[in-house]
Amino acid sequence: MKKRAAYLVVLVAIVGTVVFSSFKNSETAPISNGYTIGDEATDFKLKDVDGSMVSLADYKDAKGFIVIFTCNTCPFAVASEDRIIALDEKYNSKGYPVIAINPNDPKVQPDDTYELMQEKAEEKEFNFPYLYDAKDKIYAAYGATKTPHVYLLQKENGKNIVKYIGAIDDNVRDAAGVKEQFLANAIEELLAGKEVTVKETKAIGCSVKV
Structure with a gap:
């Protein structure tokens, strides 16, 4: 006993x-596995393909930001490149510039090196920053799991608030087949002073390579 x-x-x-x-x-x-709608998004300071360091704080006059995690190699990201260029051409002047960030580790995906990012940006004539995130892991703070993966931010009282998360539109494979432009619709609603109707969609793309 x-x-x-x-x-x-x-x-x-x-x-x-x-x-x-x-x-x-x-x-x-x-x-948390990243941001949800209404969260404050962290700023960052990442290296652009031109060698400069870029942060959201640099954009004093911006109303918000189109933060897109993308890369050189994923077929879905490549299929989205012209759409991303068009988004910046349309909305940068309206206060919502594109900030593209490559989250892939080049040790895992050798075609996503900084040097090849520079080549991609020159080849496609990117009109927006294309930032290197191999060490800072900003993608993890945001919760990005795919390329491409979109986070639409709006400045509110000095903070960058998440307003939309997900896909650019409803057909990442074929721009000609797009019926719903989720991201553009969300930006237009913010510009009109309205609440975003569709706040989240599923990001379709390749998994982040880390």
Whole structure:
């Protein structure tokens, strides 16, 4: 009986320790997989293909930002390039510039090196920053899992608030087949002083290579 009682005491102590440890760890462990609508998005300072360092704070007159995580290699990202260029051409002057960020680690995806990003930007004549995120992991803070993956931000009281997350439109494979322009619609609603109707859609693309 004494041995059994001692065994139970030890068992209870072990279980208690495990439970306490789990509870303690749960308090310190991340509870978010990135931003949700209404969150404040962090600023960053990342290297552009021209060698300069770019942050959202540089854009003093911007009303918001079209932050797009994209890359050189993913077929879905490549299929979106002309659409991204067109978005910046249309909305930069209206206060919503495109900020493109490559989240892929070139050690995992060798065709996404900084040098090849420079070649891509020159070849496609990107009219927006194309930033290198191999070390800073900004994509993780935002919760981007695909390329392309869009985060539409709006400046509110000095903060960059997330207003839309997801896809550029409803046909990432074929621009000619697009019926719903989710991102453009959201920007137009913000410009009109309205609340965004479709706040989230599913980002379709290649997984971020890290």
